[in-house]
Amino acid sequence: MEESADLTIEEIKQISVLTRIAMTDNELDLMRTQMSAILDSVAILNEVDTENVEPTGHSVDVKSVMRDDEKQDSLTQEETLLNAPQREGSFIRIRAVLE
Amino acid sequence: MGLSDLTSITASEARRLLDNKEISSVELTRDHLERINNLEKDIDAYVTVTEAIALEDARLADERIAAGTQANLTGIPMQLKDNICYSGIPTTCSSKMLENFIPPFDASVSTLLKGENSVLLGKGNLDEFAMGSSTENSALKSTKNPWDTSRVPGGSSGGPAAAVAASECVFSLGSDTGGSIRQPASLCGVVGMKPTYGLVSRFGLVAFASSLDQIGPLTKSVEDSALILQSIAGHDPRDSTSLNVEIPDYRANLSTGLKGFRIGVPKEYFVEGINSGVEKSVLDAIDVLKDLGAEVKEVSLPHTKYALAVYYIIAPSEASANLSRYDGVKYGFSEKDADTMWAGLENTRSNGFGPEVKRRIMLGAYALSAGYYDAFYLKAQKVRTLIRQEFETVFKEVDVLAMPTSPTTAFSIGDKIDDPLQMYLNDIFTIPANIAGIPGISVPAGLVEGLPVGLQFMSGALQEANLFKAAYAYEQATEWHKQTPSLG
Numbered sequence: 001m002e003e004s005a006d007l008t009i010e011e012i013k014q015i016s017v018l019t020r021i022a023m024t025d026n027e028l029d030l031m032r033t034q035m036s037a038i039l040d041s042v043a044i045l046n047e048v049d050t051e052n053v054e055p056t057g058h059s060v061d062v063k064s065v066m067r068d069d070e071k072q073d074s075l076t077q078e079e080t081l082l083n084a085p086q087r088e089g090s091f092i093r094i095r096a097v098l099e
Numbered sequence: 100m101g102l103s104d105l106t107s108i109t110a111s112e113a114r115r116l117l118d119n120k121e122i123s124s125v126e127l128t129r130d131h132l133e134r135i136n137n138l139e140k141d142i143d144a145y146v147t148v149t150e151a152i153a154l155e156d157a158r159l160a161d162e163r164i165a166a167g168t169q170a171n172l173t174g175i176p177m178q179l180k181d182n183i184c185y186s187g188i189p190t191t192c193s194s195k196m197l198e199n200f201i202p203p204f205d206a207s208v209s210t211l212l213k214g215e216n217s218v219l220l221g222k223g224n225l226d227e228f229a230m231g232s233s234t235e236n237s238a239l240k241s242t243k244n245p246w247d248t249s250r251v252p253g254g255s256s257g258g259p260a261a262a263v264a265a266s267e268c269v270f271s272l273g274s275d276t277g278g279s280i281r282q283p284a285s286l287c288g289v290v291g292m293k294p295t296y297g298l299v300s301r302f303g304l305v306a307f308a309s310s311l312d313q314i315g316p317l318t319k320s321v322e323d324s325a326l327i328l329q330s331i332a333g334h335d336p337r338d339s340t341s342l343n344v345e346i347p348d349y350r351a352n353l354s355t356g357l358k359g360f361r362i363g364v365p366k367e368y369f370v371e372g373i374n375s376g377v378e379k380s381v382l383d384a385i386d387v388l389k390d391l392g393a394e395v396k397e398v399s400l401p402h403t404k405y406a407l408a409v410y411y412i413i414a415p416s417e418a419s420a421n422l423s424r425y426d427g428v429k430y431g432f433s434e435k436d437a438d439t440m441w442a443g444l445e446n447t448r449s450n451g452f453g454p455e456v457k458r459r460i461m462l463g464a465y466a467l468s469a470g471y472y473d474a475f476y477l478k479a480q481k482v483r484t485l486i487r488q489e490f491e492t493v494f495k496e497v498d499v500l501a502m503p504t505s506p507t508t509a510f511s512i513g514d515k516i517d518d519p520l521q522m523y524l525n526d527i528f529t530i531p532a533n534i535a536g537i538p539g540i541s542v543p544a545g546l547v548e549g550l551p552v553g554l555q556f557m558s559g560a561l562q563e564a565n566l567f568k569a570a571y572a573y574e575q576a577t578e579w580h581k582q583t584p585s586l587g
Contacts, residue, residue, distance in 0.1 A: 012461075019419065019464045020426075021457055022445035034519055035462055041520060042408040042475070048482050055480030056487055058310045058340060059536020059560070060297045065339040079203035083430030094428050095440040 124174030206303020223258030253283030278529025285553025296536035300335030358392035363497035376547030419463030504553030
């Protein structure tokens, strides 16, 4: 965040790969302009001295929550599969992961 | 009150009329369904109208009232923002990604409302995945402001705010990540309240930014806001951030005077860019608070100007993680037209998400990526600490803060949609409460050129009773909450 150099098209392409969002050249270009402007505007945080300041993740204390190990009702298999885009019997069907 | 006019009443008034058997829930529900039928072509506040469910809910509510076992919200017709799951009907998030998603479970707030036999009229429109300030980012429809249908209702809870303003429901539940309840409430002239983070369970609220999201009520009055929070607040083991605290009686402290009540006015909320009519309305409101006996003093929150930047790092970062689940495999939109698994995944996300959602996912992924994490995400979390501490300090001196909810009144549809940074500035006065996890409420405080202005109060964490006290006294001393848009 030191300098506000614009993002490059290569950087935007890399983010689109990481986030698994396919983009056309025009979309990449627009995203580059808009994201660069947003990153420019957040560079204002460089003014703030945060030496020895602890980060806040949540505004309340968050602890891992475990319930007692007792049997409870849960969704049925049929309910769980209700929204699957493609299914075969009691399975969700997807494309081959390994070619 | 004529029976043809039941849609204008508040939840508190409806409770009294229902309990006295002066009206039935079926009558109240039918009137609302008829109004929805008449107005929706102009307002588009609903994604789904659940007429059959509503009439059945109302019938059951009337039975319960006849048996004398009713709860606070029994028989009251309401709407839920369409990112709150309700079993068996679509929860779309106003996204193509979830257009056909039917949750097989209820959000905890839905369970609570069902437990009281309140009446579901339908689901309210929103900016896709609650990302936006105008509801123009909805992939399904654009909601119009009932005060001027060429203008936006605000967002992201634009459907809920417009529905309450147009009396298409008695109340609605929205979600507020950076102002998504309070800002549309301000622009539509209704009461919108964001509780302390953790007070209302987020289980079943489709996640946007988990450390900021909070469910709250949009209502026609402050008393209703307190009434509804009473029913939805409380600990939930299914939300790991849910607070296990005593819930006070939120209506116990409502009174018309504010003698000895300490109100701070933070000077950083009256800055360049604020509409002069909005500024005047809020300053006039502060004079009303003084007349009610409040001790008003100027305070300073110097880190306020960093809140927007903190938000636009933290919220997209959390969104990029939360929205990685949409892969077209288990549920939701799935692009069939692809040769390989990876191409299918990339096309699903490319065609299922709209531009603002993609922008935030990519921004968040960038801020979290190796080499940038410390400079962006960690830096933002540290400034978040400073903002939080600043509020803690000021609430040792004052009971609540008073400030504008939004820098402007409702703007025209299409005005800001092509400029993300301009759009983000709408939330400049609401975001700090989410960053700090504290509650805030917006109440109607005037009209500028026929458009509503909101007065915002914030309090320390879990001090909702103070918020309601200030908001109620102001509301009762003014006539603004009685103003309604002229419709059909």
